[in-house]
Amino acid sequence: MASFSYVQCSLVVIVMVCLVTLMIPTTTNAAALNPYFYDRVCPQALPVIRRVVQKAINRERRMGASLLRLHFHDCFVNGCDGSVLLDDTANFTGEKTAKPNLNSIRGFEVVDQIKAAVDKACKRPVVSCADILALAARDSVAILGGPLFWYQVPLGRRDARNASQTAANNNLPPPFFNFTQLLASFNNHGLNTKDLVALSGAHTIGFSKCKNFRNRIYNDTNIDPNFATSLRANCPSTSGVGDNNLAPLDPITPSRVDNFYYKGLVGKKGILHSDQELYGGNGTSSESVKLVELYSINPFAFARDFKNSMIKMGNLSPLTGNNGEIRLNCRRVN
Template sequence: MAYYTNHFATIFFLLFLSSFTINNTPCNAKLSSTYYDSTCPNALRTIRTTIRTAISRERRMAASLLRLHFHDCFVQGCDASILLDDSPSIVSEKNALPNKGSARGYEVIEAAKSKVEKLCPGVVSCADILTVAARDASEMVGGPSWSVKLGRRDSTTASLVLANTGALPSFKAPLESLISSFKDHGLSARDMVALSGAHTIGQAQCSLFRDRIYNNGSDIHSGFASMRRRRCPINEGNNNLAALDLVTPNSFDNNYFKNLIQKKGLLESDQVLFSGGSTDSIVKEYSKNPYKFKSDFAAAMVKMSEITPLLGDKGVIRKICSAIP
């Protein structure tokens, strides 16, 4: 009798242990706003200090960090793959056409990582640092802040092919193509318009808007086009920079949407948001209500930052952001 009692007790224990293991496997890991509270409590403060210092030195860096986060999340998800350099096993996304010569801020993320590593070695991922940096960059230039959920891990791969072949929306994309691209990543048309509002800060290279300012089309203000030609000659100056918003180029506000209504969007993918299509009403709404724009931008940034993150036992925690351990 004792044998059967012990036998059933053993089976019960094993079933309990199995249930406990299943319910606590890394595959059930979730992002959490308190993820580093016990393992690296000063991580977010350290990241913020690094980002503030970088933006105080160069205001444009705020836009660059927001763009870097966007270009990371749209290729393989928010996994810091964009930060990887070329190596025997990696073909870097930095070489992709949408990134090469224009994506910036890598050294800022690396600096934040270095400081966090000194506090808590091997704990905080580059993917999380990039996500937090985007939030801090927005706040630094007068944009909204939001609660960031953490716990992402870093990829061990990159995809130059994805970065080059449509994962990142083109600056010449028509409206329906843009809507479809964002939908593929779980983002709505409203999310797309709100996120495009990040172009209220930052600059673009002449090569990206030359065709628009020289085509004399009906969708561009003639005076605006004429003024932009001064910094973008028709046959030279590809890398010359122009502010995406001439009026308040360093402040995160809703002037970007007012520009679109006046046909003063610098890129084709900007102006197409207000061109008689389905997003016209959203542009008008944001042009009149800066609080709604900032609220929707923050919500869209949260959604974007949660595109297929690596969790639990997937991915790694890189020691430096540009290379796999």
């Protein structure tokens, strides 16, 4: 390639080259992300996303939990790159059909609505699907939890061009994990005990299927007996019967982001085995126990640590700069 001579080029060309260089991010890690990424290219992007999320939650409050879960399931599989949204192709089997995701994760139509609305507002596709997931998760939490749960989302992720069913099967912790397994899974992603306990607080909203907690309510001993009995009424012991019947992960305030999830754990009323493992499970660390107790009596401490851990999780191996792409359709590569 011929060398570039600044002496021979006009001032106009030099200025243009410099401007283009400044506009293209070159780093490939979380340090390249910043909350103001879209302020110049499309300042209306974030308000548009918030409005679509608000409308979706107004239609169905459960959708807030579903959008939050999509972000988690995206980030835990090869980083926060929007790969969870990709449909299967002839070249790869995606994450949607992985065991932890199949007939479980939802909200894809809302992501489609967000993408269409934000592209229309920006007059071109400049917001990545990975960033849409991060923002939709934050907006869901803030809408259902109020100003205490609002936080700035570092932005600038780009979208992956492939997905892996195998990676999803290997990286998403199932509801039957014990504490040691849960912590190992989080540690493998650079997250610590505080992140594990704080991010588990996402279960302050949403529902779980009977098949995910059947074994707990019939066989676990670390459970309030009256609570177990109440759940058995809608979750028969026979496998395959009532598998898809739902129960709220936080029975007290299932559609509000607050600290009642932790109050439930202290009272041995965690729905999932993996939830209760944070408090009194086999091998549970003293740090985990202390955090559950702290969050159960101090909603401000929970909100602070939850937001910090959400930002930390959102920084897992993002694609930035010239890596990845901005998808025209979140369900398929360009």
